[in-house]
Amino acid sequence: MDSWLEAHTDHSLSFSSESPPPIQWIEGWGRIGVWGKELHSTELEPASAGAALFRGLGRSYGDSSLPAGAGDVVVNTTFADRILGFDEKHLIVLAEAGCSLRELNRVFLPRGFFVPVTPGTQFVTLGGMVASDVHGKDHHVHGTIGRHVLSLRMRVADGRVLRCSREEHPDLFLATLGGMGLTGHILEVEMRMRRVPSPWIRQYSRRVDDIDEFLEALAQAAKRWPYTVGWIDCLTRGRHMGRGILLAGDWASPDEAPSSFPKPKKKINISFDFPSFILGPHTVAAFNHLYYWRHLPRERFCLTHWEDFFYPLDAIGGWNRMYGKRGFTQYQCVLPAAAGPEAPRRVLEILTKHGGASFLCVIKDCGPEGEGVLSFPMEGVSIALDIPIRGDTQELIDTLNEEVLREGGRIYLTKDRFTRREHFVEMEKRRLPRFQEIRQKWDPELRIRSAQSVRLFGDPMPSPKKADGFAFRK
Amino acid sequence: MREPRSVVLLGGTSGIGRALARKLAERGDRIVLFGRKPEELERSVQDLRVRGASKAAWVECDLRKPESFASSFDEAQKVLGFFDTVIVTAARFATQEQLERDRELLYELLTVNFTHTVLFCEEAKNRLLARGGGTLCVLSSVAGERGRKPVVFYGATKAGLSRYLEGLDHRFRQEGLRVITIKPGFVKTPMTAGLKPPPFAAEADEVAELILFAIDWGIPVLYVPLVWAPIMSVIRRLPRFVMRRFNF
Numbered sequence: 208m209d210s211w212l213e214a215h216t217d218h219s220l221s222f223s224s225e226s227p228p229p230i231q232w233i234e235g236w237g238r239i240g241v242w243g244k245e246l247h248s249t250e251l252e253p254a255s256a257g258a259a260l261f262r263g264l265g266r267s268y269g270d271s272s273l274p275a276g277a278g279d280v281v282v283n284t285t286f287a288d289r290i291l292g293f294d295e296k297h298l299i300v301l302a303e304a305g306c307s308l309r310e311l312n313r314v315f316l317p318r319g320f321f322v323p324v325t326p327g328t329q330f331v332t333l334g335g336m337v338a339s340d341v342h343g344k345d346h347h348v349h350g351t352i353g354r355h356v357l358s359l360r361m362r363v364a365d366g367r368v369l370r371c372s373r374e375e376h377p378d379l380f381l382a383t384l385g386g387m388g389l390t391g392h393i394l395e396v397e398m399r400m401r402r403v404p405s406p407w408i409r410q411y412s413r414r415v416d417d418i419d420e421f422l423e424a425l426a427q428a429a430k431r432w433p434y435t436v437g438w439i440d441c442l443t444r445g446r447h448m449g450r451g452i453l454l455a456g457d458w459a460s461p462d463e464a465p466s467s468f469p470k471p472k473k474k475i476n477i478s479f480d481f482p483s484f485i486l487g488p489h490t491v492a493a494f495n496h497l498y499y500w501r502h503l504p505r506e507r508f509c510l511t512h513w514e515d516f517f518y519p520l521d522a523i524g525g526w527n528r529m530y531g532k533r534g535f536t537q538y539q540c541v542l543p544a545a546a547g548p549e550a551p552r553r554v555l556e557i558l559t560k561h562g563g564a565s566f567l568c569v570i571k572d573c574g575p576e577g578e579g580v581l582s583f584p585m586e587g588v589s590i591a592l593d594i595p596i597r598g599d600t601q602e603l604i605d606t607l608n609e610e611v612l613r614e615g616g617r618i619y620l621t622k623d624r625f626t627r628r629e630h631f632v633e634m635e636k637r638r639l640p641r642f643q644e645i646r647q648k649w650d651p652e653l654r655i656r657s658a659q660s661v662r663l664f665g666d667p668m669p670s671p672k673k674a675d676g677f678a679f680r681k
Numbered sequence: 682m683r684e685p686r687s688v689v690l691l692g693g694t695s696g697i698g699r700a701l702a703r704k705l706a707e708r709g710d711r712i713v714l715f716g717r718k719p720e721e722l723e724r725s726v727q728d729l730r731v732r733g734a735s736k737a738a739w740v741e742c743d744l745r746k747p748e749s750f751a752s753s754f755d756e757a758q759k760v761l762g763f764f765d766t767v768i769v770t771a772a773r774f775a776t777q778e779q780l781e782r783d784r785e786l787l788y789e790l791l792t793v794n795f796t797h798t799v800l801f802c803e804e805a806k807n808r809l810l811a812r813g814g815g816t817l818c819v820l821s822s823v824a825g826e827r828g829r830k831p832v833v834f835y836g837a838t839k840a841g842l843s844r845y846l847e848g849l850d851h852r853f854r855q856e857g858l859r860v861i862t863i864k865p866g867f868v869k870t871p872m873t874a875g876l877k878p879p880p881f882a883a884e885a886d887e888v889a890e891l892i893l894f895a896i897d898w899g900i901p902v903l904y905v906p907l908v909w910a911p912i913m914s915v916i917r918r919l920p921r922f923v924m925r926r927f928n929f
C-alpha cells in the first residue's frame with residue numbers, strides 16, 4: 208500500500224499536462240470541502256492513469272466526489288464533454304463521461320429525444336449520473352438511469368481500459384451503477400434515450416393537507432402519471448404535519464402542445480454567500496406559507512415548460528450559497544414499503560422535534576430495486592431533506608439514521624456527509640459484502656477511493672506524511 | 682438566408698475553439714478541423730456530426746511544424762472544395778515560473794504562438810486572396826496589451842501577434858481580406874484550468890458567441906467579453922510605475 212502511494216504521489220503521476228495540479232480547496236454541493244488536487248482534462252484516458260477518483264459537476268452534496276487526502280488526485284471530467292455518436296433508429300447515444308445533462312437536453316430535446324431518467328438538476332454529468340445511479344420523478348415506471356445504460360468504457364485500478372456491460376465483465380458493470388466512482392473511472396457512457404411526443408409538459412398539481420393523505424395521493428397519482436413528486440412544508444407541525452403540494456406530469460401530445468419550442472429559461476446567479484439570517488426559520492416559514500396558499504384551488508392542470516417542471520432550482524445559479532458559509536447537507540433515505548405508511552410519519556416527527564432543522568422535504572414513492580449492486584432506490588418511500596449545518600446536525604442525522612435502521616431503510620450516498628460508518632454498514636449488511644468483494648477483485652489495493660469511502664467503507668486513510676498540505680478550512 | 686461558411690479551424694478540439702466549432706456546426710456551416718492529435722480530432726468531428734454539421738472532417742496540422750502548413754491547406758481544399766474562412770484558436774500557455782525554468786518549453790511557446798502562427802496566417806492569407814478574399818480570424822489576448830509580471834513571454838507573443846494582424850488588416854482589407862483580431866480576457870478552459878478565476882472570468886460558450894458575431898460582421902478588433910474594452914483602455918493608459926507595482 209505504502210509503496211504504491213510512494214510511487215503515485217506528486218511528480219510521478221502520469222499526467223497529460225506538464226505539471227501536476229496544485230493543492231486546492233475542493234467542495235461538494237453542500238459547500239463542505241477538503242484540500243486536494245483537482246486535474247481538469249479534455250482527455251480522460253491519459254488523465255485517468257494513476258488518479259484516485261473522478262468527479263463531474265460536483266452536484267453530490269457531501270464527500271462522494273472529494274479526494275481522500277491532499278495527495279490524492281481527483282480528475283474533473285467536465286472538459287471531456289463530447290457526444291461521440293447517436294443512432295437515431297435505436298435511440299442509442301455514446302458520449303464522454305463529462306458531458307452534461309444540460310447539453311444533452313439542449314442538443315436532443317428539439318429533435319424529440321430526452322434522457323431516459325433525469326435527476327432534479329441539469330447540472331450533472333453522465334459519469335456522475337451513472338456513478339450515483341440517479342432516479343427521477345418517474346422512478347416508479349422507468350427505474351434508475353442504470354436500467355438504460357448499455358455499456359461503459361472504464362479505466363480500472365490495474366491500469367487497463369476496458370468496456371463493460373451486462374455481457375462483458377457484468378460484475379464490474381453492475382457494481383459501477385451506483386458505485387460512487389469506487390469501482391473504476393468511467394470514460395464513456397452508452398445509453399438508450401427516449402422519444403417524447405413534444406417538448407412541453409402537461410402538469411397536474413394539488414394541495415395536500417397532511418402526511419397520510421400525501422402517501423395516498425402519491426400512490427393514486429402513480430397509477431396515472433409517469434412523473435410524480437411531493438413537496439412537504441417541514442415547518443408545519445401537529446395536525447397538518449406533512450402538508451404540501453403534489454406535482455405530477457407527462458409529456459404533452461403534439462396536438463395539445465404549442466407548436467413552438469419552449470424558449471430556454473433565463474437564469475439568475477448568486478455569486479456571494481448569504482448571511483445566515485436570510486434563510487432562517489421565519490423567512491422560510493413565510494415562504495412555505497405563500498407557496499402552499501398560492502395553490503388556492505385544490506387541484507390544477509396546466510401546460511408547463513420542461514425546465515420548470517424538471518429543474519425548478521436551476522433557475523437560480525449557485526443557490527447553495529443561500530445557505531451561507533457554513534453550508535448545508537441533504538439527508539435522503541428510502542423507507543421500504545414493508546415498513547408501512549406510519550414510517551414516513553415517524554421520520555417527519557423526528558424532524559419537527561428538532562425545530563426548524565429543515566425547511567423543505569421532497570417525498571417520492573419508488574418502484575422496485577434496480578440492478579446496481581449498491582444503488583439507492585428500493586420499493587417504498589424516499590424522503591429528502593435539506594439541512595443547514597448547525598451545532599446539532601450530527602446528532603440529528605444520527606437520530607434519523609437510527610430510525611431508518613429500525614424501519615429497514617437506507618440512505619443515498621450521493622447526498623451524505625454525516626452518516627456514521629456503523630450505521631451505514633448495518634443498513635447495507637445485505638449488499639455491502641458483495642460490493643466490497645467486487646471492488647477487491649478489481650482493485651485489491653484500494654487505489655480508487657474518496658473521502659466518503661474512507662469515512663463509510665473503511666478504506667485506509669492515505670498516510671498524512673504524504674499529504675503536502677494541511678486539511679484546515681480556508 | 683445567409684450562405685453557409687466553409688471553415689478551416691485550427692485549435693477546435695479544445696476550449697474556445699471547441700465551443701466555436703459547435704456553434705458553426707449547429708448553424709450548418711461546413712468545417713475542417715486542423716490539429717495535431719488524430720484521435721482527438723476524430724472524436725471532435727464525431728461530436729460535430731451529432732450536432733448536425735453539414736460537413737465535418739479533420740486534417741493533421743501541427744503549429745510546431747510550419748513546413749506542413751501548405752499540404753494541410755491543400756488537403757482542406759480537397760475535402761471542402763473551397764474555404765472562405767480560416768480561424769486560429771490554437772496556442773500554447775504556461776505559467777511564467779514554468780517558462781523561466783524550462784528553456785525548451787519557452788522556445789516552443791515563443792515560436793508556436795508567434796512565428797509559426799504568423800507563417801500559418803500567411804499561408805491562409807495567400808489562399809484566401811487567391812479566391813478574391815475571405816475571413817481570417819485569430820485569437821490574440823488582452824495579455825498582449827501591457828507587459829505584466831505573470832505573463833512576460835506569453836504576453837509578448839500575443840502583443841506581436843496583435844500588431845501583425847493589425848498590419849495585415851490595413852494592407853489587405855481593400856483586396857477583400859477581412860482580418861479579425863479577438864482579444865479574450867480570462868476564459869475558463871483547459872488552458873486556464875489550474876488558475877484561480879479572476880473577476881469577469883467568462884465561459885467558453887459566451888466568448889464563442891461573440892467571436893461568431895465578429896466574424897459575421899467583419900469587426901476588426903473585439904474584446905471578449907466586452908467589458909474588457911473599457912478595462913483595457915484604462916490599463917493601456919496606466920503609467921509604468923503603477924504597472925510595476927501590480928502583481929497581476
Ligand SMILES: Cc1cc2nc3c(=O)[nH]c(=O)nc-3n(C[C@H](O)[C@H](O)[C@H](O)COP(=O)(O)OP(=O)(O)OC[C@H]3O[C@@H](n4cnc5c(N)ncnc54)[C@H](O)[C@@H]3O)c2cc1C
Nearest residue numbers: 263264265266267326327332334335338341342387388393
Ligand atoms: C438540485 C439537485 C437535485 C438533485 N436531484 C436528484 C434526483 O432527483 N435524483 C437523484 O438521483 N439525484 C439527484 N441529485 C444528485 C445528483 O444527481 C448526483 O449527486 C449526481 O451524481 C451528480 O452528478 P455530478 O456530475 O455533479 O457528479 P459529482 O458530484 O461530481 O460526483 C458524484 C459521484 O459520482 C462519481 N463520478 C462522477 N463522475 C464519474 C466518472 N466519470 N467516473 C466514475 N465516477 C464518477 C464521483 O466520484 C462521486 O462519487 C440532485 C442534486 C442536486 C444538486
Ligand SMILES: NC(=O)c1ccc[n+]([C@@H]2O[C@H](COP(=O)([O-])OP(=O)(O)OC[C@H]3O[C@@H](n4cnc5c(N)ncnc54)[C@H](OP(=O)(O)O)[C@@H]3O)[C@@H](O)[C@H]2O)c1
Nearest residue numbers: 692695696697743744745771772820822865867868870872
Ligand atoms: N483561456 C483564456 O483565458 C484565454 C485568454 C486570452 C486568450 N486566449 C487565447 O484563446 C485561444 C484559445 O484558448 P483556449 O483557452 O481555448 O485554449 P485550449 O483549450 O488550451 O486550446 C488550445 C488549442 O490549441 C491546440 N494546440 C496547441 N498547440 C498546438 C500545436 N502545436 N499545433 C496544433 N494545435 C495546437 C490545442 O490542441 P492540442 O490538444 O493538440 O494541444 C487546443 O485545441 C488561444 O490563442 C489563447 O491564447 C485564451
